[in-house]
Amino acid sequence: MTLPRNLLGQTDIEVSCLGLGTVKFGRNQEVKYPTKFALPEDREVEKLLNQASKAGINLIDTAPAYGNSEQRLGRLLRGRSDWIICTKVGEEFTNGKSYFNFSAEHTRRSVERSLRNIGTDYLDVVLIHSDGRDEYILEATDCLATLLQLKAAGLIRAVGMSTKTVSGGLKAVALTDVVMVTYNLAMQDDAPVIDSARAARKGVMIKKALNSGHACNDNAGGAEASLRFVLQREGVSTAIIGTLNPAHLAANIAAASS
Numbered sequence: 205m206t207l208p209r210n211l212l213g214q215t216d217i218e219v220s221c222l223g224l225g226t227v228k229f230g231r232n233q234e235v236k237y238p239t240k241f242a243l244p245e246d247r248e249v250e251k252l253l254n255q256a257s258k259a260g261i262n263l264i265d266t267a268p269a270y271g272n273s274e275q276r277l278g279r280l281l282r283g284r285s286d287w288i289i290c291t292k293v294g295e296e297f298t299n300g301k302s303y304f305n306f307s308a309e310h311t312r313r314s315v316e317r318s319l320r321n322i323g324t325d326y327l328d329v330v331l332i333h334s335d336g337r338d339e340y341i342l343e344a345t346d347c348l349a350t351l352l353q354l355k356a357a358g359l360i361r362a363v364g365m366s367t368k369t370v371s372g373g374l375k376a377v378a379l380t381d382v383v384m385v386t387y388n389l390a391m392q393d394d395a396p397v398i399d400s401a402r403a404a405r406k407g408v409m410i411k412k413a414l415n416s417g418h419a420c421n422d423n424a425g426g427a428e429a430s431l432r433f434v435l436q437r438e439g440v441s442t443a444i445i446g447t448l449n450p451a452h453l454a455a456n457i458a459a460a461s462s
Contacts, residue, residue, distance in 0.1 A: 206260045208221045215382075217328055217407075218288075220263055222443055228448050231269070234297075244448050252448070252450065257287075262286060265409075266322075267333055278324075294332050307345065308350045311347050311351060325359075335368075338375065364381055373396075376397075382406065383406060398438075398439040408439050408441050413443040414445065
């Protein structure tokens with residue numbers, strides 16, 4: 205059983221239709237999952253990474269706002285060239301609270317820190333981690349311009365935005381390589397963004413494909429139905445799935461492979 209792969213828009217980056225989200229590797233405070241969880245031990249993270257890799261998942265999604273997720277990946281990843289790594293800039297999580305900074309200086313320092321944390325000399329995808337002011341961030345801050353400079357310098361292969369509004373998503377499609385949007389059976393407002401990205405041949409990454417885990421408790425087919433709904437949508441490049449449960453990961457892989 206091998207997961208299908210798709211080109212991420214017009215880039216030369218090929219991603220598995222499922223990506224492994226790593227919020228739960230490093231952060232369990234101020235999150236919106238239906239049940240509480242303890243942070244995993246290194247051996248549990250290694251087991252999930254190995255399981256994902258063997259099934260054909262090659263995309264890992266992380267962020268500075270995910271606690272120590274980046275640092276753990278830097279310690280535990282094997283075979284960097286086998287993985288497509290997506291991280292973010294803009295949001296920080298310190299002392300149990302998030303804050304945002306989209307300045308040129310902070311953006312550059314964030315990328316340099318991610319490179320050190322993960323132990324790599326390039327990042328495949330870097331997304332702007334929006335605070336909800338998508339258009340303002342893209343148009344009135346130095347964040348995107350700085351990321352494009354770092355891309356030109358060879359430190360980043362593709363840039364994009366994890367958006368929170370439809371208008372911001374459409375703006376991100378116009379200005380960047382990749383857009384990450386929310387899309388699942390319960391939330392479909394970003395459908396026009398996916399359509400716009402498909403027409404423009406831009407990459408589309410789906411967050412909250414399982415509605416932050418709530419789809420697992422849904423009577424309308426649960427996680428399997430939600431995941432198939434997302435992956436069958438034309439224009440979707442990949443869906444990010446985060447879990448600490450090997451059985452859940454196996455079930456998601458099976459649903460995506462069928």
